[in-house]
Amino acid sequence: MKNGKILREISTHKAVVNGDKIDIILTGFVWEDSEGKIEMADQYQFSIPLEDADDLIPLFDGLAENNRSNVAEFMQAIDGK
Numbered sequence: 001m002k003n004g005k006i007l008r009e010i011s012t013h014k015a016v017v018n019g020d021k022i023d024i025i026l027t028g029f030v031w032e033d034s035e036g037k038i039e040m041a042d043q044y045q046f047s048i049p050l051e052d053a054d055d056l057i058p059l060f061d062g063l064a065e066n067n068r069s070n071v072a073e074f075m076q077a078i079d080g081k
Contacts, residue, residue, distance in 0.1 A: 001050065008056045010064050013045070015056050021047040022056070 001007075001017045008015040009027075016023050026043040048055060 007053060008060050010060055010067065012067055013060065013063050015060070017050065018047070020050050022050055022053060023047050024059075 005017045006014050014025050024045045026045050028040045028042040031038040
């Protein structure tokens with residue numbers, strides 16, 4: 001597989017081919033409002049062997065579920081519940 005190829009991606013993470021491994025990257029962001037700007041670059045989290053690419057499906061399903069849970073907690077917090 002070609003280096004740099006994104007194999008799987010959700011809003012917060014991506015899996016990128018890097019030689020004989022797959023790097024799991026926390027996706028960066030830019031947030032800008034009237035109070036200023038916050039930026040975070042992509043951050044390396046960990047790697048798995050390229051031959052374990054099938055493990056990306058359950059791994060990313062878990063990350064997506066964690067994201068949903070975090071958003072739900074955040075929404076409850078800002079609603080004062």
